[in-house]
Amino acid sequence: MPSTRDIRRRIRSVKNTAQITKAMQMVASSKMRRAQQAALAGRPYANLMNEVLAEVAASIGDFIHPLMEKREVRKRALIMVSTDKGLCGGLNSNLAREAAKFDKDATLYISAGRKGAQFVARTKRQLTAEFTYKDAPLFSEARAISHFARDLFTDGKVDQVDILYTSFISTLNQKPEIIPFLPVGEIKGVGANVHDEQPLAKGTLEFQFEPGVGDVLGALLPHYLNFRVYQVLLEAKASEHSARMVAMKNATDNAKQIIKDLTLEYNKLRQANITKELLEITTAAMAMG
């Protein structure tokens, strides 16, 4: 049977924890709002880019850009977009579960975010590069990642590159998702709503290119890939902060529940002690009298 002092101490400690998780929840929720806005604001650009590229890809005929070259897949790379910090619910473990499905020997991992790198190291997989990205992802950070993956592909070190990230659906719902990155083939969008849409219409128009197909695609494809990574980072950030906010809210709620239970127990014990003392006093008085 714990003494009243033990219970008091526990209540105090749980209260402190609740205060911390509450503060973290506040921080996450303000960051979440910003990250969600950024992710949503980027979508029109990404969608238009996808649309344009789908139309263009359909009308270039036999021209094959090095980034569109389909090869037999012997080696592949996976860009794993995780978080830097934990305390965000099952987000990273869900990602890790997906990442573990890839063949250990034939997959090179490129990690964005520390947790992903830790997972790769822990499971003794091949980590080729680790990138970081800030709370507000910068385009230059995305460019660095995309550039690295592109080099791997054009040097023939890998034959296919995919991206694994957490797609932002809503504050309460995020889902790990794998999207193809290289070679540029069928164009699919990034983001939650793309699954409901039909595949982007193949253009029936014959496009002309100015100055030439090679020049335009040579500029457009890298930009498209950079931007794709950028949008993925934005989505991943929005997911991370949403997941963290929800996790912290749950933690705060749990702490409050524990405080309530402990307070009840404390009061019961205190009452029992008082009753016991009264009993002792009255018995003593009766014995004396």
Place this chain on the structure above:
Amino acid sequence: MANTLKLEIVTPDAKTYSEDVDMVTLPAVEGEMGIYPQHVPLMTQIVSGEVAVRKDGRDYFLAVGEGFVEITGERVAIMTDMAIRAENIDEAKAEEARRRAEARLAERLDDEESAMVSAALAHSLAQLKVKRRHHS
């Protein structure tokens, strides 16, 4: 037959412009290009400069950064890293940005940085050009 063009200008931050217009003039890599409805489908790049839009007999101007344009008979889609309407350009700010970028360019920078600063410089120059031409 459609006799207007749907002009869409999007940047990574927002959709800046989406309206039906009569004519668009844009700074393509190979020189200024005027687009009327029923233009042949075309894909090209633009450099930073001025986009002129004619709508209901009036001209509107925007400053844009580098990017890509997709032209079909009914639509002009511009994807760029900057797009500001002439009336929203802050001349003093653009001028200051230009000076800062020029000063930075004078320093020694690696390729990545110098590309970024050049882009910033091109942006502010485009803004200044649009602003000065039409409001001075």
